Amino acid sequence: MTTGPLVGAAGSGAAARAPGEAAPAVLDVRDLRKSYGESPVLRGVDLEVRAGEIVSLLGPNGAGKSTFVSIVAGLRRADSGSVTIAGVDAIAQPRAARRMTGLAPQDLAVYPVLSARHNLRLFGELAGLRGRELSRRIDEVARALRIEPLLNRPAGRLSGGQKRRVHTAMALLHRPRLLLLDEATAGADVETRTYLLDVVRELAADGSAVVYSTHYLQEVEMLGASVALLEAGTVIARGPVRDLVAGHSTPAVEFRFAGPAPLVVAEPGREDFAVRRGDLLRIATPDPAATIAATIPALGEDAGRLRGVEIVQASLETVYLALTGRRYASGGPS
Numbered sequence: 001m002t003t004g005p006l007v008g009a010a011g012s013g014a015a016a017r018a019p020g021e022a023a024p025a026v027l028d029v030r031d032l033r034k035s036y037g038e039s040p041v042l043r044g045v046d047l048e049v050r051a052g053e054i055v056s057l058l059g060p061n062g063a064g065k066s067t068f069v070s071i072v073a074g075l076r077r078a079d080s081g082s083v084t085i086a087g088v089d090a091i092a093q094p095r096a097a098r099r100m101t102g103l104a105p106q107d108l109a110v111y112p113v114l115s116a117r118h119n120l121r122l123f124g125e126l127a128g129l130r131g132r133e134l135s136r137r138i139d140e141v142a143r144a145l146r147i148e149p150l151l152n153r154p155a156g157r158l159s160g161g162q163k164r165r166v167h168t169a170m171a172l173l174h175r176p177r178l179l180l181l182d183e184a185t186a187g188a189d190v191e192t193r194t195y196l197l198d199v200v201r202e203l204a205a206d207g208s209a210v211v212y213s214t215h216y217l218q219e220v221e222m223l224g225a226s227v228a229l230l231e232a233g234t235v236i237a238r239g240p241v242r243d244l245v246a247g248h249s250t251p252a253v254e255f256r257f258a259g260p261a262p263l264v265v266a267e268p269g270r271e272d273f274a275v276r277r278g279d280l281l282r283i284a285t286p287d288p289a290a291t292i293a294a295t296i297p298a299l300g301e302d303a304g305r306l307r308g309v310e311i312v313q314a315s316l317e318t319v320y321l322a323l324t325g326r327r328y329a330s331g332g333p334s
């Protein structure tokens with residue numbers, strides 16, 4: 001897809017660097033802490049995002065992703081820590097930092113009685129664009145996100161997915177050096193999701209740094225993004241998907257039963273790698289075929305209740321499950 005120059009002025013694309021030279025950090029967050037009342041949410045978050053890099057911010061509900069994004073965007077105050085955006089101290093100089101940042105927050109924020117174009121004009125002006133340049137940028141971004149036919153309609157009468165595109169377009173107008181997208185594809189249909197992801201990839205290819213919070217692990221791979229996994233207030237895993245998969249996860253075999261799964265582990269040494277939840281017994285193993293061959297004879301009477309056996313290959317999802325402990329609570333049915 002050709003969408004035209006979305007972020008040409010970000011100006012830090014890979015072409016300007018010598019081969020092998022690391023791109024500069026656009027976002028540099030150190031030891032960020034934030035509590036709501038007595039409840040700590042961010043307990044010392046460090047995150048660096050380089051020009052041209054897309055970082056998917058993952059984490060369970062309530063992990064603090066939106067809190068992190070809104071502090072970086074200057075909408076909330078941190079208790080302590082530093083946020084530097086393209087060399088500017090975002091806590092000491094929030095206005096200067098905001099000019100380089102584009103934010104599409106999780107909650108849709110469009111003025112419903114104004115047209116989509118008027119919404120874009122307002123946000124473009126807030127970001128410092130004027131006159132012809134603003135009109136040109138509205139046209140470019142509208143083309144990229146396929147909202148041209150919607151521009152003259154009141155934003156309040158657009159569908160959820162159409163509003164989502166207008167809302168995201170507002171974050172892109174001024175070609176931000178740093179783009180913050182908080183669950184940008186929530187509620188979007190397959191087509192809208194495709195446009196949004198295309199635009200994010202193009203922005204990064206032109207040199208923007210992107211922080212993309214999402215619950216859709218598939219999108220991380222579609223974006224070629226690296227991962228920052230937020231859990232219990234800190235980043236517990238950071239890096240390219242392939243490195244995380246290689247370092248944190250093995251395949252697993254899942255045995256599904258009619259009724260509660262038995263905890264049967266036939267292979268010595270695999271006990272710590274088995275978890276049971278409801279009708280499912282899951283055994284992480286480097287050799288799934290051997291695990292199946294050893295486990296089925298050991299099931300005894302329970303073999304009659306066996307309904308299915310599946311090999312689950314190591315993937316970002318298995319890493320996520322292994323690191324956050326979600327879905328498979330160790331130690332029996334829950």
Ligand SMILES: Nc1ncnc2c1ncn2[C@@H]1O[C@H](COP(=O)(O)OP(=O)(O)OP(=O)(O)O)[C@@H](O)[C@H]1O
Pocket residue numbers: 036041059060061062063064065066067068
């Ligand atoms: N304004 C607030 N006042 C008090 N507590 C808050 C406030 N905003 C968020 N929280 C709490 O802080 C924690 C982190 O919330 P946050 O929205 O940052 O998480 P999240 O990772 O974005 O979650 P989700 O994936 O559900 O969007 C949650 O426990 C939430 O209830």
